[in-house]
Amino acid sequence: MNKLSIQADFDRRDFDWYLDKLMQVIVFLGGLSAIVFILGIFIFITKEGIAFIFDTMDPVEFFTSEYWYPADEDDPEYGILALIAGTASVTGLAMVVAIPFALGAAIYIGEFATGKTREFLKILVELLAAIPSVVWGFIGLSIMNPLIIKLFDVSVGLNVLNAGIILGLMAAPIMVSIAEDALKAVPDRYREAAEAMGATRWQVIYKTVLPAAKNGLLGAVLLGIGRAFGETMAVLMATGHSINLPTSIFDSVRALTATIAAELGETAVGSDHYNALFTIGIFLFAITFIINLSADLIVRGVRKG
Amino acid sequence: MNHIQNAATAHDEPVIQTRKLNLWYGDFQALYDINLNIRKGIITSLIGPSGCGKSTFLRSVNRINERLGYVRIEGSIDVMKQNVYAPEVELVQVRKQIGMVFQRPNPLPISIRDNVLFGHNLHNRDQKTSRSEQDDIMEAALRQVLLWDKVKDRLNHKGTSLSLEEQQKLCIARLIPVKPALLLMDEPCSALDPKGTEAVEELIWELRGDYSILIVTHNMAQARRASEECIFMLMGKVVEHTSTEQMFVTPKQQQTADYIEGRYG
Ligand SMILES: Nc1ncnc2c1ncn2[C@@H]1O[C@H](COP(=O)(O)OP(=O)(O)OP(=O)(O)O)[C@@H](O)[C@H]1O
Numbered sequence: 001m002n003k004l005s006i007q008a009d010f011d012r013r014d015f016d017w018y019l020d021k022l023m024q025v026i027v028f029l030g031g032l033s034a035i036v037f038i039l040g041i042f043i044f045i046t047k048e049g050i051a052f053i054f055d056t057m058d059p060v061e062f063f064t065s066e067y068w069y070p071a072d073e074d075d076p077e078y079g080i081l082a083l084i085a086g087t088a089s090v091t092g093l094a095m096v097v098a099i100p101f102a103l104g105a106a107i108y109i110g111e112f113a114t115g116k117t118r119e120f121l122k123i124l125v126e127l128l129a130a131i132p133s134v135v136w137g138f139i140g141l142s143i144m145n146p147l148i149i150k151l152f153d154v155s156v157g158l159n160v161l162n163a164g165i166i167l168g169l170m171a172a173p174i175m176v177s178i179a180e181d182a183l184k185a186v187p188d189r190y191r192e193a194a195e196a197m198g199a200t201r202w203q204v205i206y207k208t209v210l211p212a213a214k215n216g217l218l219g220a221v222l223l224g225i226g227r228a229f230g231e232t233m234a235v236l237m238a239t240g241h242s243i244n245l246p247t248s249i250f251d252s253v254r255a256l257t258a259t260i261a262a263e264l265g266e267t268a269v270g271s272d273h274y275n276a277l278f279t280i281g282i283f284l285f286a287i288t289f290i291i292n293l294s295a296d297l298i299v300r301g302v303r304k305g
Numbered sequence: 306m307n308h309i310q311n312a313a314t315a316h317d318e319p320v321i322q323t324r325k326l327n328l329w330y331g332d333f334q335a336l337y338d339i340n341l342n343i344r345k346g347i348i349t350s351l352i353g354p355s356g357c358g359k360s361t362f363l364r365s366v367n368r369i370n371e372r373l374g375y376v377r378i379e380g381s382i383d384v385m386k387q388n389v390y391a392p393e394v395e396l397v398q399v400r401k402q403i404g405m406v407f408q409r410p411n412p413l414p415i416s417i418r419d420n421v422l423f424g425h426n427l428h429n430r431d432q433k434t435s436r437s438e439q440d441d442i443m444e445a446a447l448r449q450v451l452l453w454d455k456v457k458d459r460l461n462h463k464g465t466s467l468s469l470e471e472q473q474k475l476c477i478a479r480l481i482p483v484k485p486a487l488l489l490m491d492e493p494c495s496a497l498d499p500k501g502t503e504a505v506e507e508l509i510w511e512l513r514g515d516y517s518i519l520i521v522t523h524n525m526a527q528a529r530r531a532s533e534e535c536i537f538m539l540m541g542k543v544v545e546h547t548s549t550e551q552m553f554v555t556p557k558q559q560q561t562a563d564y565i566e567g568r569y570g
C-alpha cells in the first residue's frame with residue numbers, strides 16, 4: 001500500500017483518550033469534594049448557630065462578659081470573654097514553650113544532624129505528632145498535675161501552666177516538620193557562599209539561612225498556633241476546666257473548644273444553649289481559618305522567592 | 306614576553322605550593338600527586354577537559370570541599386608558605402584570606418549593601434565600623450567592580466534581583482573589603498552571555514597585580530587573553546604548567562597540544 005494514500009484520522013479517539021478523560025473527571029470530583037465538605041461544614045455550623053446570633057445573642061455581652069452561665073434557668077448569661085482568655089493564655093504559653101523548642105530542633109535536624117541521626121530524629125518527631133491528644137491529656141492529668149503541685153506548692157496543678165506545656169509539646173512536632181522544610185528549601189549555594197566568605201557554622205545559620213527561611217518559619221509558628229488553638233481533649237483535661245480570667249499561670253481556666261466538647265452532649269438540640277455553643281463554633285472556625293490562610297499565604301510567598 | 310620576565314623576578318615567591326596532593330571523594334580518587342608552584346601577583350589559569358579535577362583542586366585550596374564530609378586529602382597545600390591543612394589552622398582565617406568566586410553567581414538573598422559588607426562585618430566584629438565608614442567601604446568595592454553607578458540607587462534591593470553579570474560582579478565586590486591575598490575563581494563567566502563575560506573578564510584583568518588569581522576556565526580564548534601562566538590538567542593530574550604564551554604556541558606535551566587544538570574535551 002502506498003503511504004501517500006493513507007487517510008488522516010486525527011480525530012480518532014482510542015482507549016487512552018477515554019481513560020484520560022475519565023481520570024480527569026475523577027480527580028476533578030475529588031478536588032471538588034474538598035470544597036463541598038468545607039462549605040458543608042461551614043453551612044451546618046452557621047445554620048445551627050445563626051438562630052442564637054439573631055434571636056438571643058447580645059454581641060457586646062457575648063464578647064465582653066466573663067460570665068458563662070448558659071444553664072441558669074432564670075437568667076442564663078452567655079459571655080465568652082473568660083473562655084477566650086483561657087484559650088489565649090494557654091495557646092500563648094504553649095507558643096512560649098514550643099517556639100524555641102521547635103526552632104531549635106528544626107535547626108539541629110536540618111543543619112547539623114546527618115545520615116542516621118537525622119533520619120532517626122525525623123521519625124521521632126513524626127511519632128511525637130502521632131500521639132493521640134487524650135494521651136497528652138492523661139499525661140497532664142496524672143504526671144504534670146502532681147508535679148506542678150509539688151514543685152510550686154500550689155493547691156491545683158491543672159492550670160494554664162500545665163495545659164500550656166502539654167499544648168506546646170503537642171504543637172511542636174508539626175512546627176518542627178514545617179520549619180525543617182523551610183530550612184531545607186534554602187538553596188545550599190547560600191550556605192556555601194557564606195562559608196566561603198569565612199562565616200562559622202552558626203553565622204551561616206543566623207546570618208544567611210534563617211533570614212532566607214523566615215517566611216517558612218513564620219508559617220510554621222502560625223500553624224503551631226492553629227494546632228494549639230483548636231486542640232480540645234488535652235486542654236479539657238489539663239486546664240482544670242473552670243471559668244476564670246487568669247491572672248497567673250497557676251490559675252485554672254477553660255478553653256473555647258473544651259466548652260463545646262463538654263457541654264454539647266448535655267444540651268437539648270435547638271435550645272439557646274445548644275445554639276450558643278455553635279456560635280462559639282463559628283468563632284473558632286473563623287479564627288482557625290484566618291490563621292491557616294495566613295500561614296498558607298506566607299509559606300507560599302517563600303516558594304515564589 | 307618582557308612582562309613575564311619581569312613577573313618572574315618580581316613574583317618568584319609562590320602563593321600556592323602543593324606537595325604530593327592526593328584527594329579522594331569516598332573511594333574515588335580525583336587528584337593524583339599534584340605538585341604545583343603558583344606564583345604570587347599574577348593570573349594563573351587552570352584548563353582541562355570536564356571532570357579532570359579543576360574544581361576539585363580549586364576547592365581544596367580554601368578547604369570548601371570539606372563541607373561534603375566524605376573528602377580525604379593527603380599531601381599539603383601551602384598558601385603563602387603556611388600549610389592550610391595543618392592541624393592548628395583556623396578555617397575562618399583561611400577563608401578570610403582566600404576569596405572564592407563560583408561558577409554560578411551566588412549573592413546572598415539580602416540587600417546589595419549587606420552583600421558587599423557581609424565578609425567585612427564577619428571579620429571586623431571587634432572594631433565596630435561606623436555606618437559612614439561602612440558606606441565608604443561599600444562604595445569603594447562597588448566602584449572597583451564597575452557596579453556603583455548601576456546600583457547606587459537601589460542598594461536596598463536584594464542582591465539576587467540583579468542580572469547574572471551584575472550578580473557575579475557583586476560576588477567579586479564582596480571579597481574586596483576583606484582584602485584577601487588570593488582569589489580563586491571557578492569558571493566565573495560560564496553562566497554569563499558574551500557581553501557579561503567580556504565585562505567580568507575585563508574586571509578580573511583590572512584586579513591583576515593587587516591579588517594573586519587562580520582561575521578555572523573552559524574557554525581557551527579566555528585563558529589565553531586573561532592569564533599569564535597556565536596549568537593544564539588531565540584525569541586528576543597536572544600535565545603542564547608554563548607561561549600562557551608558551552602553552553598556546555609551543556606546548557611541551559602532546560596531550561596539551563591535542564587539548565588546545567580541540568581534539569578532546
Ligand atoms: N561531590 C563529589 N562527589 C563525588 N565525586 C565528585 C564530586 N565532585 C566531583 N567529583 C568527581 O571528581 C572528578 C573531578 O571533578 P571536578 O568537578 O573537579 O572536575 P572539573 O574539572 O571541575 O570539571 P568541569 O569542567 O566539568 O567543571 C570527576 O570525575 C567528578 O565526577
Ligand SMILES: [Mg+2]
Nearest residue numbers: 359360361491
Ligand atoms: Mg568544575
